[in-house]
Amino acid sequence: MKQNMRKFLLAAFIFLSGSTFWAAEPSDFTQGELYFRQDEPQKAVSYLKKSIENGGDPKAYIYLAMCYFQQGKYADALSVCASGMEVPGVNKKVLAFDAGNIAFAMENYAEAEKWYSLAIAADPAYAAPVLNRANTFLQQGKLEDSKGDYQNYLVLEPESPQAETIARIIALIDNQVEEQKKEEAIRVAEEKKLKEEEHRIAAERARREHEEAERRKKLLEDVASSLQGSGMVNMSAGAEGTVDYGYESELE
Numbered sequence: 001m002k003q004n005m006r007k008f009l010l011a012a013f014i015f016l017s018g019s020t021f022w023a024a025e026p027s028d029f030t031q032g033e034l035y036f037r038q039d040e041p042q043k044a045v046s047y048l049k050k051s052i053e054n055g056g057d058p059k060a061y062i063y064l065a066m067c068y069f070q071q072g073k074y075a076d077a078l079s080v081c082a083s084g085m086e087v088p089g090v091n092k093k094v095l096a097f098d099a100g101n102i103a104f105a106m107e108n109y110a111e112a113e114k115w116y117s118l119a120i121a122a123d124p125a126y127a128a129p130v131l132n133r134a135n136t137f138l139q140q141g142k143l144e145d146s147k148g149d150y151q152n153y154l155v156l157e158p159e160s161p162q163a164e165t166i167a168r169i170i171a172l173i174d175n176q177v178e179e180q181k182k183e184e185a186i187r188v189a190e191e192k193k194l195k196e197e198e199h200r201i202a203a204e205r206a207r208r209e210h211e212e213a214e215r216r217k218k219l220l221e222d223v224a225s226s227l228q229g230s231g232m233v234n235m236s237a238g239a240e241g242t243v244d245y246g247y248e249s250e251l252e
Helices: 002-017 029-036 042-051 059-070 074-084 092-105 108-121 127-139 143-156 161-252
Strands: none
Touching: 029 042, 029 059, 042 059, 059 074, 059 092, 074 092, 092 108, 092 127, 108 127, 127 143, 127 161, 143 161
């Protein structure tokens, strides 16, 4: 009876593990995953890299990216995520979501937004990247986009324990947007007044310049007229003198 039970348990283990009894040697991926779960990312890296090189389990990309992240090697982690997105069988929504979290930790919010958007595109019902992208939009000052994602997240996760906090954030965003609209209206009005004043000053300057030009023109005309009149008098006096001399000559 006991022997039969041992055989049954052994058969069950082989079936559940998806391996055969004689394949006791763990794969590179299995060993890497084990070290990762034991919080030993340094040891996990080499096994996971071998698994990737040998075309092993596609999940190795996800684990390897997280190992690099745990070691503070953010650029390496993002590089692994980018490579993994090209590999068939990889859970792209999870990999893109992890990449978004890595970029967010780097405070590269534009990059994080890109990755979260890829995760959402892979699965629009995946709520986690929707919430995190909302936070990313908020960090970039994209209030309307942020509000849209927060609202979408509450639709996807109506029972979220963060629902009340998110509702308060949405209210704050509404207030901020309203304030920005008022400030923008004031700015536009002030800019309009400034332009109107600039036009008035320019028009006044043009009027004065025109008046000054007219004054100078009139002055020149008056001077020219005065000089012309003086020349005509001199010419007449000379002519009279000539006649006088001629007349005296004839008398002599």
